[in-house]
Amino acid sequence: MPFQIIRQDITKMQADAIVNAANTALQMGGGVCGAIFNAAGAQKMQTACDKLAPIQPGEAVVTPGFALPAKYVIHAVGPVYSPVELERCRELLRSAYTESLKLAKKHRCKSIAFPLISSGIYGYPKAEALEVAKQAIEAFLDEYEMEAYLAVFDKSAFVLSETLLGEVESYIDQHYVDAHQPKNRNLLGVESEALAYAAPSMPLPMMAPSAALDDLMERLDEPFSDTLLKLIDAKGKTDVEVYKRANIDRKLFSKIRKGHGYTPRKPTILALAIALELTLPETDDLLERAGYALSQASKFDVIVEYFIVNGRYDIFEINEVLFQYDQPLLGV
Structure with a gap:
C-alpha cells in the first residue's frame, strides 16, 4: 500500500x-x-x-x-x-x-x-x-x-482525540460480540433472499417468482470488478481518485479493475468503500460481491463500521484508530 x-x-x-x-x-x-x-x-x-x-x-x-x-x-x-x-x-x-x-x-x-x-x-x-x-x-x-x-x-x-476514541469505544461496547460467545452467523443478504424463495410464506413483493429468481441469479453472477466500476461512475469519481483515497497502489487497483477472477482481500474492499464514501448498506452489498460480510464478532469490522455509519471517510484517521487497537489496517 x-x-x-x-x-x-x-x-x-x-x-x-x-x-x-x-x-x-x-x-x-x-x-x-x-x-x-x-x-x-x-x-x-x-x-x-x-x-x-x-x-x-x-x-x-x-x-x-x-x-x-x-x-x-x-x-x-x-x-x-x-x-x-x-x-x-x-x-x-x-x-x-x-x-x-x-x-x-x-x-x-x-x-x-x-x-x-x-x-x-x-x-x-x-x-x-x-x-x-x-x-x-x-x-x-x-x-x-x-x-x-x-x-x-x-x-x-498517536495522541488521538479523546472524543473520537471515546465514541469508538462506546460503539464497540454496543456492537462488538465476543467471538467466544456462541451465536448464529448473520446471513448474507443474498442468502436471506435465497431462503425467501424457498419459503412460500415469505414471497418477495412486486415480483413474480421466476423474475425475482432471475434477478437474484443475475446479481450473484456479476463480477466484483463490474460492481466496483458501476459504483465509481455512480459516485462521480475517477479511478485515480479512488485508489489514492483507498490508499492502495495503481497496480493493485488495475488488477482489481480487470477482474479475471481476482478477488481482493476484505481490508482492500473496505478501503475502496471508504474511498467511494459508501453507506453501510452499499458497503454490505460490495462485500457480498466478493463473498465477505461485516461481523459483530470482529473488532476490526465494528471499528470500520463506526466510521461508515458516522460518515467519516478519512482512511488515515481510520487506520490510526485501527493501529491503536492492534487491528489490521485498511488498504492491504
Missing part, C-alpha cells in the same frame, strides 16, 4: 530506502541514527557521510545502505523544536520529508521507510511531528507512485 504506519525496527525493513534522522554534521548519533549506522557498518557509513557533510535542517542527502537490507540510506535533518518558531519548525520538518521523497524518486526507489524525524532529542512533540509527517508524505503520494512507511516503536505518537 502507498502509505502505512507500522511498528517495526527500521534497520530490518526491506524498503529500497530508509531515512536516517540525522544531525547537520552527519555524525553517528544515538537512537535511530546510531542503530542505522551500526546496522550498516559504522565506519563505512561515517566515511560516506563525511563526504556530504554538513547539511542544514530541512535538507537530505543519500548514501549506500552498505550492510542494511535497504539499498539506500537517506539522511534527513529535521529542526530542533522551538514553540516560539512553530511555523518555521513545521516548514523545516515538512521539507525534511519532502526532500527525502524527492531523493528516493531520483534514485528510482519504489519504497521508502521513515522514522518520526525530530521527535527524539530534537524535542518535537510526537503528535505534532506525526501530523507533519502524514501531511508531507500524503501530499507527495498524490503526485507520485511510491510505497511509504512510517516506522514507530510504540503508540505514544
Whole structure:
C-alpha cells in the first residue's frame, strides 16, 4: 500500500530506502541514527557521510545502505523544536520529508521507510511531528507512485482525540460480540433472499417468482470488478481518485479493475468503500460481491463500521484508530 504506519525496527525493513534522522554534521548519533549506522557498518557509513557533510535542517542527502537490507540510506535533518518558531519548525520538518521523497524518486526507489524525524532529542512533540509527517508524505503520494512507511516503536505518537476514541469505544461496547460467545452467523443478504424463495410464506413483493429468481441469479453472477466500476461512475469519481483515497497502489487497483477472477482481500474492499464514501448498506452489498460480510464478532469490522455509519471517510484517521487497537489496517 502507498502509505502505512507500522511498528517495526527500521534497520530490518526491506524498503529500497530508509531515512536516517540525522544531525547537520552527519555524525553517528544515538537512537535511530546510531542503530542505522551500526546496522550498516559504522565506519563505512561515517566515511560516506563525511563526504556530504554538513547539511542544514530541512535538507537530505543519500548514501549506500552498505550492510542494511535497504539499498539506500537517506539522511534527513529535521529542526530542533522551538514553540516560539512553530511555523518555521513545521516548514523545516515538512521539507525534511519532502526532500527525502524527492531523493528516493531520483534514485528510482519504489519504497521508502521513515522514522518520526525530530521527535527524539530534537524535542518535537510526537503528535505534532506525526501530523507533519502524514501531511508531507500524503501530499507527495498524490503526485507520485511510491510505497511509504512510517516506522514507530510504540503508540505514544498517536495522541488521538479523546472524543473520537471515546465514541469508538462506546460503539464497540454496543456492537462488538465476543467471538467466544456462541451465536448464529448473520446471513448474507443474498442468502436471506435465497431462503425467501424457498419459503412460500415469505414471497418477495412486486415480483413474480421466476423474475425475482432471475434477478437474484443475475446479481450473484456479476463480477466484483463490474460492481466496483458501476459504483465509481455512480459516485462521480475517477479511478485515480479512488485508489489514492483507498490508499492502495495503481497496480493493485488495475488488477482489481480487470477482474479475471481476482478477488481482493476484505481490508482492500473496505478501503475502496471508504474511498467511494459508501453507506453501510452499499458497503454490505460490495462485500457480498466478493463473498465477505461485516461481523459483530470482529473488532476490526465494528471499528470500520463506526466510521461508515458516522460518515467519516478519512482512511488515515481510520487506520490510526485501527493501529491503536492492534487491528489490521485498511488498504492491504
